[in-house]
Amino acid sequence: MEPRNLFLTNSPESSNDCEDNPTRNRGFSKRGDNDLDPDECMQRTGGLFGSRRPALSGTGNGDTSQSRSGSGSERDSWKSEAEGGESSDTQGPKVTYIPPPPPEDEDSIFAHYQTGINFDKYDTILVEVSGHDAPPAILTFEEANLCQTLNNNIAKAGYTKLTPVQKYSIPIILAGRDLMACAQTGSGKTAAFLLPILAHMMRDGITASRFKELQEPECIIVAPTRELVNQIYLEARKFSFGTCVRAVVIYGGTQLGHSIRQIVQGCNILCATPGRLMDIIGKEKIGLKQIKYLVLDEADRMLDMGFGPEMKKLISCPGMPSKEQRQTLMFSATFPEEIQRLAAEFLKSNYLFVAVGQVGGACRDVQQTVLQVGQFSKREKLVEILRNIGDERTMVFVETKKKADFIATFLCQEKISTTSIHGDREQREREQALGDFRYGKCPVLVATSVAARGLDIENVQHVINFDLPSTIDEYVHRIGRTGRCGNTGRAISFFDLESDNHLAQPLVKVLTDAQQDVPAWLEEIAFSTYIPGFSGSTRGNVFASVDTRKGKSTLNTAGFSSSQAPNPVDDESWD
Numbered sequence: 001m002e003p004r005n006l007f008l009t010n011s012p013e014s015s016n017d018c019e020d021n022p023t024r025n026r027g028f029s030k031r032g033d034n035d036l037d038p039d040e041c042m043q044r045t046g047g048l049f050g051s052r053r054p055a056l057s058g059t060g061n062g063d064t065s066q067s068r069s070g071s072g073s074e075r076d077s078w079k080s081e082a083e084g085g086e087s088s089d090t091q092g093p094k095v096t097y098i099p100p101p102p103p104e105d106e107d108s109i110f111a112h113y114q115t116g117i118n119f120d121k122y123d124t125i126l127v128e129v130s131g132h133d134a135p136p137a138i139l140t141f142e143e144a145n146l147c148q149t150l151n152n153n154i155a156k157a158g159y160t161k162l163t164p165v166q167k168y169s170i171p172i173i174l175a176g177r178d179l180m181a182c183a184q185t186g187s188g189k190t191a192a193f194l195l196p197i198l199a200h201m202m203r204d205g206i207t208a209s210r211f212k213e214l215q216e217p218e219c220i221i222v223a224p225t226r227e228l229v230n231q232i233y234l235e236a237r238k239f240s241f242g243t244c245v246r247a248v249v250i251y252g253g254t255q256l257g258h259s260i261r262q263i264v265q266g267c268n269i270l271c272a273t274p275g276r277l278m279d280i281i282g283k284e285k286i287g288l289k290q291i292k293y294l295v296l297d298e299a300d301r302m303l304d305m306g307f308g309p310e311m312k313k314l315i316s317c318p319g320m321p322s323k324e325q326r327q328t329l330m331f332s333a334t335f336p337e338e339i340q341r342l343a344a345e346f347l348k349s350n351y352l353f354v355a356v357g358q359v360g361g362a363c364r365d366v367q368q369t370v371l372q373v374g375q376f377s378k379r380e381k382l383v384e385i386l387r388n389i390g391d392e393r394t395m396v397f398v399e400t401k402k403k404a405d406f407i408a409t410f411l412c413q414e415k416i417s418t419t420s421i422h423g424d425r426e427q428r429e430r431e432q433a434l435g436d437f438r439y440g441k442c443p444v445l446v447a448t449s450v451a452a453r454g455l456d457i458e459n460v461q462h463v464i465n466f467d468l469p470s471t472i473d474e475y476v477h478r479i480g481r482t483g484r485c486g487n488t489g490r491a492i493s494f495f496d497l498e499s500d501n502h503l504a505q506p507l508v509k510v511l512t513d514a515q516q517d518v519p520a521w522l523e524e525i526a527f528s529t530y531i532p533g534f535s536g537s538t539r540g541n542v543f544a545s546v547d548t549r550k551g552k553s554t555l556n557t558a559g560f561s562s563s564q565a566p567n568p569v570d571d572e573s574w575d
């Protein structure tokens with residue numbers, strides 16, 4: 001029986017963790033003279049990026065990008081979409097987009113937003129660590145004994161206190177242990193893995209491997225979307241500032257040669273989406289023998305039917321150290337039980353499991369509202385809500401790429417400055433859209449689930465689920481785009497009785513456990529759609545048990561639970 005240790009993280013004695021349009025997407029069909037393409041809408045607001053926070057690595061120059069390859073149908077298989085235009089042998093026009101480098105001035109590198117009023121409440125969250133011989137949590141950065149440069153960078157980043165996931169993960173990773181960590185959205189999981197990895201590199205005297213023909217990074221970090229791997233790269237660049245460690249980011253939708261040129265200049269930490277990573281490995285542009293750290297961010301997504309096969313290919317690549325010879329780290333805000341089981345193939349058997357709060361629980365700083373809205377009333381309701389919100393930054397999630405463009409058009413016609421991001425848009429357009437949203441040129445971003453995970457954008461005050469997602473885990477990630485790092489936020493979801501009843505039960509549980517009001521009508525649906533055996537401890541439930549090394553659950557023939565297999569309509573060119 002694994003030891004289970006329950007801790008409060010503030011007590012000193014608590015020791016012991018983005019269609020349907022296969023050709024270049026111009027947004028959507030023109031209708032009447034008021035139709036505005038989100039880009040036009042955005043161009044009306046002029047400009048690219050503001051200055052305060054680092055731009056995405058791409059903001060739209062040098063692009064003669066062609067249409068995306070891939071079938072372009074809404075039900076694209078994530079496989080062909082994900083790899084569209086990735087390797088030289090892929091059908092479809094060559095991708096030539098070269099993202100411009102992010103600003104290199106120190107202010108941009110260290111730009112950050114303030115922690116919120118609830119930051120200190122993190123300390124009241126129960127943390128559970130399971131596994132043998134877990135090292136004790138640390139309460140301060142000083143206790144981590146990091147080198148001076150790292151401590152300087154942490155201070156410049158505005159970090160003064162550790163978040164719970166950092167308190168437990170940093171010492172575990174410093175101790176060389178494999179880790180599966182689950183903590184709510186916006187609670188600092190990125191730094192929780194970057195800082196100890198960098199500390200090890202500094203301790204081991206890593207030299208920048210410049211201009212070697214075959215680069216051999218010490219660390220590979222994978223995540224499900226291009227914008228997210230870029231964000232992780234910017235964090236790695238921030239914390240490694242002033243050191244000889246060189247971080248590099250590569251992802252789909254950009255010129256392959258550009259990725260290669262970035263790598264050959266030296267690469268200690270490689271942040272990558274799976275498709276582009278496997279391309280680069282296949283072209284022998286990197287060697288894997290020196291890999292000491294393999295990090296899966298949004299790990300449950302990386303291991304589901306979408307990316308799971310590619311992750312298995314990665315760890316089977318020639319030269320990749322076995323799980324016994326490398327350190328494997330997995331982070332996410334959700335971790336369904338069967339995914340935990342799939343993860344076991346990547347981790348040493350004595351990995352530690354850290355659960356901050358309830359596995360798969362929503363961030364309590366997000367005020368959640370669920371409204372009963374039929375599909376033909378959604379647009380009117382959306383405009384009503386956005387008019388009330390005014391210019392506060394709002395992410396509107398829809399279920400399909402086609403709908404993302406349609407709703408963005410509609411909102412532009414309503415004179416609501418809107419842009420959109422989804423898998424059928426060119427990477428340049430995606431980065432431009434995200435930039436304009438991030439810097440306030442367009443206060444409304446309509447997105448598919450490609451923007452649901454990980455994105456850390458300042459001042460997103462509202463998330464609107466125009467369409468609810470197909471799984472409760474994606475709901476938790478989507479609403480987690482607001483209410484980050486102790487800041488508060490609001491999420492409003494349109495519940496359609498025709499299509500969302502399957503979510504009623506898990507939704508009631510998420511609301512209840514996050515201490516939110518539960519509408520009586522939703523409770524009635526939840527109980528009328530009772531799933532035999534749903535008790536909060538079987539699959540299809542909301543919260544996995546903390547550590548599934550103890551229980552069993554049924555998997556479908558592909559090794560995934562039916563409720564965990566992603567809805568193909570959701571999946572699009574993520575990488």
Ligand SMILES: Nc1ncnc2c1ncn2[C@@H]1O[C@H](COP(=O)(O)OP(=O)(O)OP(=O)(O)O)[C@@H](O)[C@H]1O
Nearest residue numbers: 159161162163185186187188189190333454456485
């Ligand atoms: N100790 C800290 N002090 C202050 N700010 C922090 C600290 N740790 C992280 N942050 C900031 O909090 C924000 C959220 O961090 P991060 O994106 O790593 O969260 P996350 O847990 O990975 O979220 P998600 O689950 O959505 O991916 C970032 O802006 C980050 O710079």
